[in-house]
Amino acid sequence: MARTSGWNTTAAVMTGAACALAGAALAGYLLSGRRPKKRTKIIEMMDELQKENVYIKDKERVEKLLCQLIQDGKSKLQVITDFDYTITRWAYKGTRVAASFNVLEDSTLVPESKKQILDELRDTYYPIEINAKMTIEEKIPFMMEWWTKAQSAIVACNFRREDLTRAVRESNAMLREGCDWQFHALHEHSVPMLIFSAGIGDILEEIIKQHSQMYANMRVVSNYMDFNHDGMLVGFKGDLVHTYNKNEGALRNSDYFTTLKERRNIILMGDSMGDLRMADGVPNMQQILKIGFLNDNIEERLEKYKEAYDIVLVSDSTMDVPNAILKKIL
Numbered sequence: 001m002a003r004t005s006g007w008n009t010t011a012a013v014m015t016g017a018a019c020a021l022a023g024a025a026l027a028g029y030l031l032s033g034r035r036p037k038k039r040t041k042i043i044e045m046m047d048e049l050q051k052e053n054v055y056i057k058d059k060e061r062v063e064k065l066l067c068q069l070i071q072d073g074k075s076k077l078q079v080i081t082d083f084d085y086t087i088t089r090w091a092y093k094g095t096r097v098a099a100s101f102n103v104l105e106d107s108t109l110v111p112e113s114k115k116q117i118l119d120e121l122r123d124t125y126y127p128i129e130i131n132a133k134m135t136i137e138e139k140i141p142f143m144m145e146w147w148t149k150a151q152s153a154i155v156a157c158n159f160r161r162e163d164l165t166r167a168v169r170e171s172n173a174m175l176r177e178g179c180d181w182q183f184h185a186l187h188e189h190s191v192p193m194l195i196f197s198a199g200i201g202d203i204l205e206e207i208i209k210q211h212s213q214m215y216a217n218m219r220v221v222s223n224y225m226d227f228n229h230d231g232m233l234v235g236f237k238g239d240l241v242h243t244y245n246k247n248e249g250a251l252r253n254s255d256y257f258t259t260l261k262e263r264r265n266i267i268l269m270g271d272s273m274g275d276l277r278m279a280d281g282v283p284n285m286q287q288i289l290k291i292g293f294l295n296d297n298i299e300e301r302l303e304k305y306k307e308a309y310d311i312v313l314v315s316d317s318t319m320d321v322p323n324a325i326l327k328k329i330l
Contacts, residue, residue, distance in 0.1 A: 048324040055312040081269040083197035090295035100199030107167040143242040159233040178319030187215035197222040244274040
């Protein structure tokens with residue numbers, strides 16, 4: 001009994017001493033004035049915006065934009081986004097993920113001779129697409145040339161309509177983490193989503209269907225395949241959509257934006273400088289928040305992206321930032 005009592009006494013003394021030390025440390029901390037900084041702005045309260053790969057050049061502007069978007073609410077909002085490497089990932093576990101056009105390029109359904117042509121075209125023109133020293137006007141003729149030649153090579157492969165499902169299933173095409181939630185939330189709250197893509201619309205839709213769901217609030221502007229009555233690919237429909245003509249011209253003879261004239265607030269998402277023009281056709285636009293995904297040639301292009309986009313996400317495989325913003329608006 002005496003032994004137990006002694007142990008309790010010792011423990012009590014030790015506990016009291018520890019509390020005294022902790023109290024002294026806390027008092028010293030408080031007296032030093034080094035209290036945690038109180039977060040008063042939306043931009044500060046969003047943990048997703050505090051990550052090291054998130055760049056915001058003009059924080060005051062972004063704060064005002066966020067406040068206005070939240071205040072105006074979902075009834076004034078529409079989302080305009082690129083697809084390849086914006087909705088889809090750039091890479092997964094160190095391996096480059098297929099864009100909608102690459103799904104066919106990499107398919108076992110494409111003869112090796114055609115794959116060689118497509119590979120050579122990509123090696124020739126992709127460096128031009130991402131060249132930070134060239135203007136958009138200088139790049140446009142090369143983009144037209146690239147896609148025209150690539151589409152001709154694809155048509156020569158004699159694809160059938162049913163081949164597309166198999167090609168997507170066998171590819172490593174993958175949506176960013178959080179896309180499924182985003183698609184569902186925008187549909188649930190009746191917020192229109194325009195997907196602008198220089199890829200292949202049929203493949204794009206198949207990727208979404210296999211990895212998530214196409215909803216009624218989604219509209220896709222892209223390059224769609226033209227199949228004959230036997231289901232054989234014979235060409236592509238309409239005018240060519242490439243990286244640098246994603247603007248009102250690609251929606252020619254469409255009343256898409258006029259039917260949404262009350263939705264004057266835009267969240268725009270893209271991964272190229274050409275994507276910045278996707279909202280050009282929006283009448284009487286009030287607020288636009290531009291979110292850019294920078295996936296490649298980061299050091300060379302980061303400053304330009306910070307100048308052009310309000311928020312730049314570097315090597316980010318998720319939709320965490322856009323979704324965090326949407327959660328505050330919806």
